[in-house]
Amino acid sequence: MVSEIRLFTESTFLEEARNYQTVLSLRGVAVNIEIIEKLNARFLRFNPEIALCVDDQGLHLSANGMKMQPDWKAEIPRLKRASIKSEMIARACNLAEKPSLIDATAGLGHDTLLMAHLGAHVSLIERHPILFTLLEDSKNQASNDPFLNNIVSRIDLIFADSEQYLSQCVAENHTVDVVYLDPMFPQRDQNQNTIKKQAQVKKQMQLLHMLLPEDGEMDLGDYLLVLAQQIAKRVVVKRPRLAVFLNEQEPNHQWQGDACRFDAYFSTKIIE
Known part of the structure; x- marks a missing residue:
């Protein structure tokens, strides 16, 4: 976990x-501010180490x-095209019923934004202080x-x-309609059972992979599925095909x- 970073x-x-x-200091990250003459592409090329930057568009990871x-805000065109019938995630998460939903693998929050647009009330969980602050800034701007x-x-x-959050829900007998899981790091190939990286990784995901720890084993989320099944009527897992x-x-x-699929696990313990 990053404990110190330049801005x-x-x-x-x-x-x-x-x-x-x-804000970040309250979340355990020491931020060293460096004032520069011009924050542009040339400056970023000559300062390739992971850092934060602030400009007229808010907080960025670089x-x-x-x-x-x-x-x-860049997701607005996609949201305007989306509908309950056209989106596979909507059918998988039963969004027509406007469910209470926990997204336990936040990422950049784009799936959460789509699910909220289609009617869900979403609790978006993120443990990394820098990624959480980036998400918080995006939500504030979107507001x-x-x-x-x-x-x-x-x-x-x-x-x-x-x-920890799902474990607390279990302990407090707190239930929700849906828990959504989209494990971030590369998945085990079904045929070879090995960790494989996608050939083309989007810029945003490249930077997230640099920021977020993998702790030796890839963060596949197996343990989250077990916990989620104890509190949700259905658990939906987004996977490579x-x-x-x-x-x-x-x-x-x-x-x-x-390119992907949605696996659904229906609870036999939670009463409708």
Whole structure:
């Protein structure tokens, strides 16, 4: 887990940078602000180490000449095209029923945004302080957008470790309609049973892989499935099309796409 990081900004945005510094320090990350003359592509190329930066668009993660943020405003065209009937995730998560839903594997929050748009009330769980702060900043910006405002009002960001959060739900007998899992790191190939990386990784995911720890074993989320099944009427797992089942557990139902699939596990313990 990153405990210290540099933050680049121009003097114009120093106040905003200090606000992020304060927030991250409360979450256990020491931020060293460096004021630079011009935050541009050339500067980022000459400063390839992982860092944060602040400009007129808010907080970004940067590395290897790139910068990224969970840009929820950029998802608006996709959201406007989406419908309950057209989205496989909507059928898998039964979004027509406007469920209470826990997204225990936050990533950049794009799936959560889509599910909230299609009617779900989502608790989005993220344990990494930097990624959580990036998500928080994206939600705050989205709250000021006329199209996104009502959507993000159905999203609760929760700064917590998903395993601990789900364990607490189990202990308190707290139930939800759906738990959604989309393990971030590369999956085991169904035929070879080995860890394989996709040939083309999007810029955003490249930076996330640099930020987030893999702790030796890839974060496949097997343990999350076991916990989720104790509190949810259904657990939905997004997988690459040929990946093995999470926790080697065969689902009750599947929705298959060209590149990915959704495995659903229906509870026999939770009363409707």
